[in-house]
Amino acid sequence: MRAPQPYLYLPLSQESRSEVTLIVTTAGECRRVVAGGQEGPAADESDDSDHQHSNVTDHMRFVTYPNRMAAWLTASLGGLALLLTTLGSTA
Secondary structure: OOOOOOOOOOOOOOOOOOOOOOOOOOOOHHHHHHHHHHHOOOHHHOOOOOOOOOOOOHHHHHHHHHHHHHHHHHHHHHHHHHHHHHHHHHO
């Protein structure tokens, strides 16, 4: 088991975004918990909001995508620069 990681929780009233992320820890299959949670008070709302369900790993993969792509691009360009420098110094 990994050590707990620090998180920052802000009250909804302090958050200016209109989206809400609810993180639930379960011992079993997460899809069953999500299906059961949709039967709660929010199920009575008739809005057309888009509800997305994913596990924390998928969510973090989505959130960190821009940073991972920037790191990949920087590393690729650095490798190309190193290759060109090495080839230029041997000529």
